[in-house]
Each structure stands twice: as structure tokens, then as C-alpha cells.
Amino acid sequence: MARGGQRQNGATRARRRGRELDNEGIIPILARAVREVEGAAQRGKVKPTSRTKFQVVAQLAREERGRVKVDTEINEAQRAEQLKRLDGIGTILAKTTARDTSLLALLAEDAVLSDAGRDLKREMLVAAGVEVPEEEESAPEPVATVAFDPERQVTPRSVVSRQLANPFLVPDFSGVVRPSHARRLSGWELIEPLLESFERAAGGATSCMALPDGEEFSFRAPAGLELMHHQAQVVESAASGHRTFLLADEPGLGKTAQALLAAQAADAYPLLVVVPSVVKTNWAREASLWTPHRTATVVNGNGHDVDGFADIVIVNYEILDRHVGWMSTHGFRGMVVDEAHFIKNKSSQRSQHVLKIADRIRARAGRPLMTALTGTPLINDIDDFRAIWQFLGWIDEKKPLGQLMDRLEDTGLTPIDPGFYPAARSAVIDLGIVRRRKVDVASDIPARRIADLPVELEGEVGRSIRAAERELARRLVERYDMALATRRSGVVVDGIDGDLVRRVATWEREDTTSSGSKDGENVFTMMRRIGQAKAGLAADYAAQLARNVGKVVFFAKHVDVMDTAEELFAKRGIRSASVRGDQSPKVRQQNIDAFVNDPDVAVAVCSLTAAGVGLNLQVASNVVLAELSWTDAEQTQAIDRVHRIGQDQPVTAWRVIAAQTVDTKVAELIDSKAGLAARALDGSDEEVGSSADIQTEALVALLTEALVTRGD
Incomplete structure (x- = not known):
């Protein structure tokens, strides 16, 4: 009896512990927050405050998943239950992303968390009873939720001195234009x-x-400069x-x-x-x-x-x-x-x-x-x-x-x-x-060209990526067949149903936690893996260029790709300078100056997002794009750090593309979306592309190719 009572008491404690886990910690807080974000998305375009909450929930859910997997204080049943609840949060995040595809960028592991996001993350952790690290406690004050927050305002001392020195500074209304009053167009919506x-x-x-x-x-x-x-x-x-x-x-x-x-x-x-x-x-x-x-x-x-x-x-x-x-x-x-x-x-x-x-x-x-x-x-x-x-x-x-x-x-x-x-x-x-x-x-600025450099991903990494892509294509075809078999509309399409293909691609992007993708594999994560796999090859090519033609600018999206490149350059005895988003302005400028002024610094390793604006790197005429951007504008900004006034050599941007992978499809999609500014501003006859999500388009291409291959 005693032994049976002990077993019963143990089972009772386990159930009680399970109920406690349901109501304590970070998961209940994330569940409430993700429902709030979902509700906001259902009401229309996701606003900045909800976007911040979305990003924080995704980041904390990712961190909690990692913690739960290695937690030795819970049993396997509790672990499975916790992971199931986190999967539910992930599903809601995916569905919310489907409503507003611009949220996809916030799911990237390297997406920068704003000051408001850091504060919200800290508040959630504190509410969950988590001891917040010291650096989190010292984060900046939360950003105001309105355009002007009096409590956050500062007035530098020297500004006060200027105000005192100009006590009669008054508004200048001399140039104010008489307000315009619509006559014929009154009542028309004109924007x-x-x-x-x-x-x-x-x-x-x-x-x-x-x-x-x-x-x-x-x-x-000014003297010495030419306009x-x-x-x-x-x-x-x-x-x-x-x-x-x-x-x-x-x-x-x-x-x-x-x-x-x-x-x-x-x-x-x-x-x-x-x-x-x-x-x-x-x-x-x-x-x-x-x-x-x-x-x-x-x-x-x-x-x-x-x-x-x-x-x-x-x-x-x-x-x-x-x-x-x-x-x-x-x-x-x-x-x-x-x-x-x-x-x-x-x-x-x-x-x-x-x-x-x-x-x-x-x-x-x-x-x-x-x-x-x-x-x-x-x-x-x-x-x-x-x-x-x-x-x-x-x-x-x-x-x-x-x-x-x-x-x-x-x-x-x-x-x-x-x-x-x-x-x-x-x-x-x-x-x-x-x-x-x-x-x-600017006829004196030499021409530029983008040269695609196909590379083969060999070895285990290459086989793994190609296998993941085949699995993704298989899953898409399976969904397509199931949707086709259960369709009730009675519509019969000869050949491949393009509309259904697009719907299936959208479903797949939404459902990143489906049973067929437990590892979270999707176009976004596959592109990241491809970037990691290309890193050494891209860096090797940049090293060859540096040896043969002089200074080179190497662009990548992710820190680990930049790290791989810098390690390879160091092994080859090639000095490089790094320009990253987490550097202080002083360090950043020192590294830029080293690349521009020191003849022994042969490569500038730059973050595509952090170094794509505001840099003059025309000391180089070769650019290596180790990873693809998601927009033509971002790619162009990077290349134009080199192709600008002061450049006296033709500029070549070497875009490294993994052959026989989704990388090639994404490159084609990026190029096809480049017509908006050309038509609106440059008078081009190119069609204006919508802001359709490139990840979805890449999935459409994968599914269509798979269906064609099997003979649909």
C-alpha cells in the first residue's frame, strides 16, 4: 500500500507540475502576445507596435525552444508538451506572416531588434520570472509610442546657450504662401x-x-574640388x-x-x-x-x-x-x-x-x-x-x-x-x-556590369541542400495532388493549374511547422544555408581577384558568412577590413579608412544591409556578392558603393550563385522585380512588378518545375 501510495503521490505531483508548467514561465505570455498580434493582423495592416511584438515573440519562442530541448528538470512528456505549445505559437506566427508578408524579414535570426523591441523583450522576461542579464537591464529607454513624448526630450546645454543668445528669435512668415483652395477639384480624392x-x-x-x-x-x-x-x-x-x-x-x-x-x-x-x-x-x-x-x-x-x-x-x-x-x-x-x-x-x-x-x-x-x-x-x-x-x-x-x-x-x-x-x-x-x-x-564614370558566377556545392553540404530542396519539392507536389483530389468546384484544368500552384506555394510558406518540415526548412532558411555553403567559394574567388586585380569589396548578408570569409583571407595572408552593423561609428570609419588608404588592405568585408549605404569605396572596381539580396534595390545600393563619382575603372559585380539550387531561381526573380523604379522614374516601358513576396514566387517555381518533370 505504501508503495502504491507513493506511486499515486508521484503521479499527482507530476500532474500538478504539468499544470504549473502550463501557467508559468514565458510560454503563456508568448501565447497571449501572439494572439494579440494575430488579431491586429486580421483587422488590417500590421502597425509598428504589433510588428515589434511579432518580432519579440518569434525571438523568445526560438530561444525557449532551444532551452526546453536541453532542460534536465522536466521529463520527456513535459518536454513534448512544451514543444507542442511552442509549435502552436509558431503556427500562429506563420499564419500572421501570410497576411502581411513584410513580416518575413523580422523572422531572420540576424534581424535587428529595435530599442522598443529590446524593452518589450525585457518586460516579457521579467513577467515570466526570468532573471534578466545586466546588459538587458541597461538597454535604452523604450521608444515612445507616439511621435512626441515629452518625458524623453533632452535639450543640450549649448542649445540652451544659443537660445539665450538669441532671445528675440521669432518665426519668419515673410515667405508663407497663401493657402490653396480647391475649386474644380474640390471633393475629388487626388492622392x-x-x-x-x-x-x-x-x-x-x-x-x-x-x-x-x-x-x-x-x-x-571650394578650391581643389570639382563640381x-x-x-x-x-x-x-x-x-x-x-x-x-x-x-x-x-x-x-x-x-x-x-x-x-x-x-x-x-x-x-x-x-x-x-x-x-x-x-x-x-x-x-x-x-x-x-x-x-x-x-x-x-x-x-x-x-x-x-x-x-x-x-x-x-x-x-x-x-x-x-x-x-x-x-x-x-x-x-x-x-x-x-x-x-x-x-x-x-x-x-x-x-x-x-x-x-x-x-x-x-x-x-x-x-x-x-x-x-x-x-x-x-x-x-x-x-x-x-x-x-x-x-x-x-x-x-x-x-x-x-x-x-x-x-x-x-x-x-x-x-x-x-x-x-x-x-x-x-x-x-x-x-x-x-x-x-x-x-x-556622368559619361566619365566607367560602365558597370553584373556577372553571375555559378558555383557547384559539393560534398556533404551540397548533397544535404539538394536533398532538402527535393524534399521541399516533394512536399509541394503532395499538397498539390491532395488539393486537386479534394477540390469541390468541379473545375477541370488541362495540364498544370497555375492558380492552385500559387495557392499551394502560399500554404507551404505559411505552414513552416508542418509534419513534413520539422526542421523548419523553407525557402528563407534554405537560402541562408546556401549562403553558408557558398561562403568559402565566394571568399576564395575574392582572394583570387585581390591577388590579381587589386582591392575587392566582399558583400554578405549574414555574420557567419563574413566570419568564414575573413578567416580564409587571414589564412591566405590577405589583409581585410570589416564593416558591420554592430560596430561603433569610430571603428567603422577606421576600417573604411584602412581599406581606402592602406595599400596592404586588399579586401573590405561588408554587411549587405549595414554597408549598403553611405560608403565611398571607389578605390576598388570589383565587388563580390556572396549572398543574394531579396530586392534589386539593395543589390544596386551595394554595387554603387564602388560605381560612383571618382571611379576611373569599369566596375564588375560578381554575383556568386549556387548552380542547380533555388539560388538560381531567386536570382532570376530579383532581376525580374527591378522594373518599378525604372518605369516610374526613368521612363522605361518595363512592367511594374508588384510587391509580391519572392519566397512565394520561388516556391511557385519549385512546384511548377517538379510538376513538369513528372509529366503533368
Whole structure:
């Protein structure tokens, strides 16, 4: 009896322990959070706060899965139950991703967690009773959930000194334009037709405002520097009174110099420059180079070292929330937003901060100089224009403003008239869109080409990847057959049913935790594995180039690929410099300088996302792309770190592609999606691709090929 009682008591304790596990720890918290995200996705587009929660849940679920697998304090039944619950969370994440495919990027292991995300993660861990590491406790304060949070505001001491030194600084209303009132177009919805006018662009249609054109311009570059003709045109336009520019020249045509000199020509000081953190140092250097008689200050952290009397104030997006208050009343007469596509999501906090400051500057300065810089203004959708146009003061949330409305009224047309669209497009462009291509304006920049370099993945790694791809294709075919067999519509399709193929591909992407993919294998993870497998081959080719033709820039998406490359270069006795996202600005700049100035540093190993903007690496003429990007814009940005003004050699980008794998299909898809900016801005006749998810398209290609192979 005693022994039986002990067994009963043990079973009771096990059941009690199981119930405790159900209600304690991180899993219940993740379950509640993922349901909240799912509900938000069902109501419409996922907003920034829900996106942050989605990313944190995915990261914590991944970490908890790893912990549960090795937890020695639970038995196998409890372990299986915990893993089952985590699978349920993963399924909800996958279904949410299907509703908003932009969330896929947040699932990457190397996806950067924002300050708000780090704080939310810490809060969840604390709520779960987990002891948070010290570095987590010292994370920055949470980002405000609104565009302006008074509690986070700081005012640097020297800014206070400037305010005291200018006690009678008052708004300048001398240049305020009379508000425009719609007459004929009153009641028309005009924002969508304006955006659509760029999608309808006919072949050969210009995307550049009229600019001064002459052999001699009144404005000169500083001694020892040369201003190219296309750069001088923008500066001269600012000098003659133009005050809003969307400077969308292709990367490498010197937009930074144009913006700085335009501000000098317009006397738009003090000037606020908002940039990604990785290029703050570079902007300060460029300011001292092109406007040596103007003082520049860089805002770091709370701005303790800021020179409040400086002519040029440079701040990065990530800390802008702390400085919205004083920057809104500082008396800026000009504002530059670099890499302006960073603000394309109008609901994001960085966009709200930028737009708030811009509105305050316009309200106080009359006709300030407002300049948006981006070589890739359109990455996924024509809608990417909205926030940039709003920053420039051309539109607000609902309608065109001021000059734009007047110009639309002057056309005498409405959106039901076919002629409205080309006229509306011209009206927007005339407000200040400047788009020039290298081939048109910089004949002295040598040509560039992208050369695909197929490589064979050999050995166990290659066999494993090909086996995983075959398994993925088999699973897709099985799903297709099952869907075909159970279809009730009665529709009979001769051959392969393209619509069903696409639905099956979508289902597969959603269901990353199905019984046929316990290892989580999908297109995203397969591409990562392929990148790891290519790392040594890509690095070997870069080493050969360095030995034979000189300096090389090596781009990769993932840290482990960069690590592999740097190890190989070290073994070969080739010195390299690393440019990564987790470096401080000082270390980053030191490594860039070493590559540019030290003849013994032969390779720059760069992160595709962290080093794809703001770098001048034209000391090299060969680029190796070890991993594929998911967008043509990201790939182009990387190549244009080398193919830019100052380059005197033809540029070749060697794109390393794993033959006979999904890598080749993804490369083709990326190339096929490159038509958006070409049509909207460059007057190309290419079809505008939608923002369709490339992972889904790759699955469609895999399934279609498998069905063709078996003879469907």
C-alpha cells in the first residue's frame, strides 16, 4: 500500500507540475502576445507596435525552444508538451506572416531588434520570472509610442546657450504662401491618382524638373574640388529660389555634395541633416570638405557634446525621438533627410518624428530648403512616395497642398480625364523631383556590369541542400495532388493549374511547422544555408581577384558568412577590413579608412544591409556578392558603393550563385522585380512588378518545375 501510495503521490505531483508548467514561465505570455498580434493582423495592416511584438515573440519562442530541448528538470512528456505549445505559437506566427508578408524579414535570426523591441523583450522576461542579464537591464529607454513624448526630450546645454543668445528669435512668415483652395477639384480624392500617374508613366517620360542649363554657373565649388555639371544644376536651382527637392539621382552621383552646396547657395542655415547612424561620420567629413567655412556638429546620445551654434546639425534617425522638442523650435531654415526611403512607413516612429520637425520648420521659417535624398525612392510600391512627398510639404494625409493643388487646378482636368495623369505627374515633378542616371549625366564614370558566377556545392553540404530542396519539392507536389483530389468546384484544368500552384506555394510558406518540415526548412532558411555553403567559394574567388586585380569589396548578408570569409583571407595572408552593423561609428570609419588608404588592405568585408549605404569605396572596381539580396534595390545600393563619382575603372559585380539550387531561381526573380523604379522614374516601358513576396514566387517555381518533370 505504501508503495502504491507513493506511486499515486508521484503521479499527482507530476500532474500538478504539468499544470504549473502550463501557467508559468514565458510560454503563456508568448501565447497571449501572439494572439494579440494575430488579431491586429486580421483587422488590417500590421502597425509598428504589433510588428515589434511579432518580432519579440518569434525571438523568445526560438530561444525557449532551444532551452526546453536541453532542460534536465522536466521529463520527456513535459518536454513534448512544451514543444507542442511552442509549435502552436509558431503556427500562429506563420499564419500572421501570410497576411502581411513584410513580416518575413523580422523572422531572420540576424534581424535587428529595435530599442522598443529590446524593452518589450525585457518586460516579457521579467513577467515570466526570468532573471534578466545586466546588459538587458541597461538597454535604452523604450521608444515612445507616439511621435512626441515629452518625458524623453533632452535639450543640450549649448542649445540652451544659443537660445539665450538669441532671445528675440521669432518665426519668419515673410515667405508663407497663401493657402490653396480647391475649386474644380474640390471633393475629388487626388492622392491615389497622383501616385497612379507614376505607374502609368509612358516610355521616355522624364522624371526630372527643369534645371538651369548653361556652361557657366554662378556658384563655385571650394578650391581643389570639382563640381560636375549635373551637380551644379541643382545648386544653381537652389540659388535661384527653388526650395524643395526630391534628389533621386542614381547612387554614386554625389547627392551629399549637392545637398550641402544647395544649402549654402540658399543660405539655409542652420541646417538640420537626418541620416542613418552608419553615415553620420561621413556626413561630417563631407560637410567640412564641401562647406569648409561652415561649422558642423554631430548629435550623439543625449547631445551633451552638441555645438548649439553650429551651422549644420547632423543627427541619426535612431535618436531623433529625444531631440524632437528643441529641434522643432531651433530656428532651422533647411532640412535634409538622407536615405529618405527610411521614412516610407508613415506609421513608424522615425517617419512621425521627421514629419513633425519638418512641419514645425515650415511653420517658422517661411520658405525653408527641404531636401530628400535617396537613390532608391521606390523599393516595393509606388506608395513609398507618400511620406517623402509629405516631408517636402507637397501633400498631407489626405490631399495635395499649396503649389501642387494650384498646378492641378490649372490643368483644367479631373481624374476621369485620361490627360489628367501625365499632367499630374508633370505637376509633381516640377515641384522638385530630380532624377538623373549615370549613363545620361556622368559619361566619365566607367560602365558597370553584373556577372553571375555559378558555383557547384559539393560534398556533404551540397548533397544535404539538394536533398532538402527535393524534399521541399516533394512536399509541394503532395499538397498539390491532395488539393486537386479534394477540390469541390468541379473545375477541370488541362495540364498544370497555375492558380492552385500559387495557392499551394502560399500554404507551404505559411505552414513552416508542418509534419513534413520539422526542421523548419523553407525557402528563407534554405537560402541562408546556401549562403553558408557558398561562403568559402565566394571568399576564395575574392582572394583570387585581390591577388590579381587589386582591392575587392566582399558583400554578405549574414555574420557567419563574413566570419568564414575573413578567416580564409587571414589564412591566405590577405589583409581585410570589416564593416558591420554592430560596430561603433569610430571603428567603422577606421576600417573604411584602412581599406581606402592602406595599400596592404586588399579586401573590405561588408554587411549587405549595414554597408549598403553611405560608403565611398571607389578605390576598388570589383565587388563580390556572396549572398543574394531579396530586392534589386539593395543589390544596386551595394554595387554603387564602388560605381560612383571618382571611379576611373569599369566596375564588375560578381554575383556568386549556387548552380542547380533555388539560388538560381531567386536570382532570376530579383532581376525580374527591378522594373518599378525604372518605369516610374526613368521612363522605361518595363512592367511594374508588384510587391509580391519572392519566397512565394520561388516556391511557385519549385512546384511548377517538379510538376513538369513528372509529366503533368
